[in-house]
Amino acid sequence: MSDRFETHEHDVLIIGAGGAGLRAAIEALGQGASVGVVCKSLLGKAHTVMAEGGIAAAMANVDAADDWRTHFRDTMRGGKMLNNWRMAQIHAQEAPDCVRELEHWGALFDRTDNGQILQRAFGGHTYKRLCHVGDRTGLEMIRTLQDRGVQMGFDVYMECTVTRLLKDGDRVAGAFGYWREQGRFVVFKAKSVVIATGGIGKAWPITSNSWEYTGDGMALAYEAGAALMDMEFVQFHPTGMVWPPGVQGILVTEAVRGEGGILRNKTGERFMERYDPQRMELSTRDVVARAIYTEVREGRGTEHGGAYLDISHKPAEYVKRKLPSMYHQFLELADVDITKRPMEVGPTCHYMMGGIRVDAETAQSTLSGLFAAGEAAAGLHGANRLGGNSLSDLLVFGRRAGLAAAKHASSTPAPSVDSAQIDQAERDALEPFQRKDGESPYAVHRDLQDSMQKLVGIFRNKEDLQRSLGEIDKLKQRLKRISVEGSRLYNPGWHLALDLKSMLAVSEAVALSALAREESRGAHSRIDFQNLDPAWGARNNIIGREGEAMRLRQEKVLETPGELKQILAEGK
Amino acid sequence: MAEAILQIFRGDAKGGAAKECRVPMAPGMVVLDALHYVQAHQIPDLAVRWNCKAGKCGSCSAEVNGRPRLTCKTRMDALPLDKPITIFPMKSFPVIKDLVTDVSWNFRINKKIPPFQPRPGADWKIEQKDVDRVQEFRKCIECFLCQNVCHVLREHDKKEEFGGPRFFVRVAGLEMHPMDGASRAGLLRKELGIGLCNITKCCTEVCPEDIHITDNAIIPLKERVVDEFYDPLLMLVRKIRGVKQSQD
Ligand SMILES: Cc1cc2nc3c(=O)[nH]c(=O)nc-3n(C[C@H](O)[C@H](O)[C@H](O)COP(=O)(O)OP(=O)(O)OC[C@H]3O[C@@H](n4cnc5c(N)ncnc54)[C@H](O)[C@@H]3O)c2cc1C
Ligand code: SF4
Numbered sequence: 001m002s003d004r005f006e007t008h009e010h011d012v013l014i015i016g017a018g019g020a021g022l023r024a025a026i027e028a029l030g031q032g033a034s035v036g037v038v039c040k041s042l043l044g045k046a047h048t049v050m051a052e053g054g055i056a057a058a059m060a061n062v063d064a065a066d067d068w069r070t071h072f073r074d075t076m077r078g079g080k081m082l083n084n085w086r087m088a089q090i091h092a093q094e095a096p097d098c099v100r101e102l103e104h105w106g107a108l109f110d111r112t113d114n115g116q117i118l119q120r121a122f123g124g125h126t127y128k129r130l131c132h133v134g135d136r137t138g139l140e141m142i143r144t145l146q147d148r149g150v151q152m153g154f155d156v157y158m159e160c161t162v163t164r165l166l167k168d169g170d171r172v173a174g175a176f177g178y179w180r181e182q183g184r185f186v187v188f189k190a191k192s193v194v195i196a197t198g199g200i201g202k203a204w205p206i207t208s209n210s211w212e213y214t215g216d217g218m219a220l221a222y223e224a225g226a227a228l229m230d231m232e233f234v235q236f237h238p239t240g241m242v243w244p245p246g247v248q249g250i251l252v253t254e255a256v257r258g259e260g261g262i263l264r265n266k267t268g269e270r271f272m273e274r275y276d277p278q279r280m281e282l283s284t285r286d287v288v289a290r291a292i293y294t295e296v297r298e299g300r301g302t303e304h305g306g307a308y309l310d311i312s313h314k315p316a317e318y319v320k321r322k323l324p325s326m327y328h329q330f331l332e333l334a335d336v337d338i339t340k341r342p343m344e345v346g347p348t349c350h351y352m353m354g355g356i357r358v359d360a361e362t363a364q365s366t367l368s369g370l371f372a373a374g375e376a377a378a379g380l381h382g383a384n385r386l387g388g389n390s391l392s393d394l395l396v397f398g399r400r401a402g403l404a405a406a407k408h409a410s411s412t413p414a415p416s417v418d419s420a421q422i423d424q425a426e427r428d429a430l431e432p433f434q435r436k437d438g439e440s441p442y443a444v445h446r447d448l449q450d451s452m453q454k455l456v457g458i459f460r461n462k463e464d465l466q467r468s469l470g471e472i473d474k475l476k477q478r479l480k481r482i483s484v485e486g487s488r489l490y491n492p493g494w495h496l497a498l499d500l501k502s503m504l505a506v507s508e509a510v511a512l513s514a515l516a517r518e519e520s521r522g523a524h525s526r527i528d529f530q531n532l533d534p535a536w537g538a539r540n541n542i543i544g545r546e547g548e549a550m551r552l553r554q555e556k557v558l559e560t561p562g563e564l565k566q567i568l569a570e571g572k
Numbered sequence: 573m574a575e576a577i578l579q580i581f582r583g584d585a586k587g588g589a590a591k592e593c594r595v596p597m598a599p600g601m602v603v604l605d606a607l608h609y610v611q612a613h614q615i616p617d618l619a620v621r622w623n624c625k626a627g628k629c630g631s632c633s634a635e636v637n638g639r640p641r642l643t644c645k646t647r648m649d650a651l652p653l654d655k656p657i658t659i660f661p662m663k664s665f666p667v668i669k670d671l672v673t674d675v676s677w678n679f680r681i682n683k684k685i686p687p688f689q690p691r692p693g694a695d696w697k698i699e700q701k702d703v704d705r706v707q708e709f710r711k712c713i714e715c716f717l718c719q720n721v722c723h724v725l726r727e728h729d730k731k732e733e734f735g736g737p738r739f740f741v742r743v744a745g746l747e748m749h750p751m752d753g754a755s756r757a758g759l760l761r762k763e764l765g766i767g768l769c770n771i772t773k774c775c776t777e778v779c780p781e782d783i784h785i786t787d788n789a790i791i792p793l794k795e796r797v798v799d800e801f802y803d804p805l806l807m808l809v810r811k812i813r814g815v816k817q818s819q820d
């Protein structure tokens with residue numbers, strides 16, 4: 001073990017302090033494990049803080065007919081049956097208890113008249129199912145988890161980025177990273193590592209995601225030899241802001257539609273009647289996003305290339321109470337009073353259904369000792385995620401990952417790490433400083449985003465996808481010529497240069513998987529293969545590493561057992 | 573296209589000075605957009621903290637033209653463009669680099685606050701009006717702008733004796749939680765030094781979440797401290813009845 005670096009040892013190391021990471025940490029602590037949590041930002045700033053609409057859980061507080069079976073069915077149908085059925089079942093069954101537990105830890109939700117947790121309607125959910133607090137559910141969730149974790153006593157390493165997983169033979173042994181503030185390196189030794197690093201939206205220019213969403217966790221797992229799955233399924237949320245330019249992509253919560261918001265094109269037509277007359281605005285996200293995109297492409301878009309979303313028919317006080325952040329967001333950033341005028345909205349890159357392939361019961365990846373939960377993991381959502389199913393995913397599988405990681409740690413001897421891996425990680429991280437007058441990381445990032453937006457967007461075709469792989473190859477070459485200016489002290493140019501490596505790896509996995517899947521399913525729409533293909537419906541795309549090359553193969557989707565098939569066949 | 577002139581602080585713990593940059597204006601542009609433009613085109617290692625760019629995470633705090641603000645919510649077209657716009661780090665916290673400050677003190681204070689503790693036998697039936705009452709405090713995004721302006725911290729640097737408005741808001745969110753049964757009056761009085769606050773309301777003025785920090789959190793908490801220490805009987809009655817919102 002190299003002792004040149006600051007070193008910390010834990011039973012369980014958790015990478016990511018969003019809902020999934022914090023929930024995992026709490027569970028592992030409860031098992032008596034020593035737990036370290038690493039995150040790129042300050043504690044409490046992870047993406048989860050931004051979640052607005054709510055947590056999906058079949059509590060049946062508003063619609064008494066709801067139960068886990070219906071939630072299971074909705075999730076599988078939303079995911080176009082590509083989901084891991086067992087994850088969908090566990091999720092639907094355990095979500096209500098996870099929400100109650102959160103409440104007992106101090107989270108406060110909006111209430112029904114008889115004092116229970118209030119639930120609202122959301123796209124693709126048969127019943128009113130989303131537990132919420134106004135439109136800042138994620139903030140309530142992250143504060144509750146954060147405070148509980150802090151009191152239970154985890155060690156938090158904030159503003160610290162992991163750039164490499166360390167291994168001991170075939171199992172994971174820890175991680176290598178740098179402190180963003182001072183630029184010093186740090187080594188973590190751990191028996192179990194949980195990846196809870198969230199998504200990949202920053203590979204696209206128009207996105208609801210923050211700078212953190214560079215796909216690090218997936219890239220780290222891939223590099224270490226774990227399998228990724230379903231990488232072609234990138235969710236474009238139908239309603240992001242489109243104007244003014246600086247706010248393009250910022251999310252307009254689905255709760256606007258949940259509360260009765262109506263979509264219209266520039267002629268005033270309620271166009272969802274043509275795309276999904278039954279569910280209208282509350283159709284699944286893939287359908288609504290494609291509808292808006294199509295309206296715009298066919299010349300019926302608004303002035304700034306979007307659709308109108310109108311909630312002004314509701315009483316102003318109601319709108320301000322149920323959607324306070326949306327009200328302020330539009331007033332302050334776009335000069336629009338949404339209680340009086342419609343918003344302009346368009347699709348924005350939002351959520352990654354694919355990710356690290358995990359076991360449903362334990363959230364363990366295909367690499368021993370490496371676990372994954374939350375947006376970084378794949379399986380629960382299949383080809384398309386329903387709104388609200390992410391926050392519940394974080395609680396249900398965060399808990400399971402923490403539990404399994406702690407158990408694994410208790411039955412495993414301490415790993416050892418050879419210093420060669422660490423030396424290599426250090427060299428890789430410092431490389432951009434060795435060159436002078438090379439490429440700017442900002443320019444390479446911009447070009448990657450442009451290429452992903454143009455070639456790997458909502459509608460895809462073979463030619464574009466092939467071209468995108470060529471572009472990614474060129475960008476990889478340019479990455480090798482990047483140089484950064486300044487010192488290691490809080491240097492965003494350097495940070496971006498390192499993040500780009502992850503972004504390029506996940507972008508390649510997305511393009512490769514999208515090219516292979518010659519059909520349209522959920523969030524993956526091929527212009528050249530517009531229909532569902534049952535053969536593809538039985539296959540997941542799996543990405544793995546062979547030497548330096550990325551390899552794609554297919555595996556059969558897990559067969560849903562008979563009694564659950566029955567549930568899927570019921571209902572409309 | 574119109575141009576804006578920025579004076580951005582460049583420096584670290586050892587000191588620094590403003591650097592002038594010019595950025596082209598775009599419709600609806602916010603200060604954080606301008607800083608990103610500078611990073612991409614002029615100063616690649618300009619240190620800026622941000623996350624959501626939507627006013628939700630409280631990462632991007634700085635002093636714009638001398639006023640503490642979230643840079644992602646400060647519109648360029650709301651600032652006078654005939655003179656340079658100054659962008660400086662929060663003054664009450666040590667500078668790490670450029671606009672990034674060391675706010676770790678806040679996390680240490682937070683640790684001292686006893687967590688939510690459900691009242692024994694609580695049945696978890698809660699009325700909406702009781703949720704609404706504490707909502708305000710739980711909206712806090714921890715931007716620390718209130719900490720930055722409060723003179724007890726800014727001018728007098730009493731970080732050892734005083735918790736600051738952010739943590740009065742947090743305590744209020746716990747104390748007025750309809751199910752909470754703990755008392756934090758002793759903590760408020762001693763460790764958090766609520767007595768040092770002389771109700772200047774500067775914190776309330778800068779809060780981007782419009783939390784009425786002074787009127788709705790600090791003053792009721794001060795009363796609670798007085799009650800508990802000088803009228804323990806009244807406090808006991810309240811605890812037993814579970815009526816914690818006795819101010820209204
Ligand atoms: C605007 C918005 C609104 C949303 N609203 C809803 C909603 O209403 N309901 C719902 O169910 N879902 C919603 N979602 C989706 C949901 O919020 C996210 O999918 C979810 O919060 C992800 O949580 P997570 O725990 O997986 O990751 P995150 O909360 O994103 O946390 C990731 C963590 O990993 C850390 N990290 C990443 N890379 C590294 C690295 N290399 N080294 C160290 N640390 C690292 C980050 O710093 C961060 O702490 C919304 C998403 C957005 C963007
Ligand atoms: S009201 Fe009190 S806490 Fe707020 S700024 Fe003034 S002295 Fe500080």
Ligand code: SF4
Nearest residue numbers: 712713715716718779
């Ligand atoms: S109370 Fe307001 S100003 Fe203070 S940290 Fe919270 S949001 Fe920021």
Ligand code: FES
Nearest residue numbers: 624625630632644
């Ligand atoms: S970046 Fe999140 S509040 Fe400004």
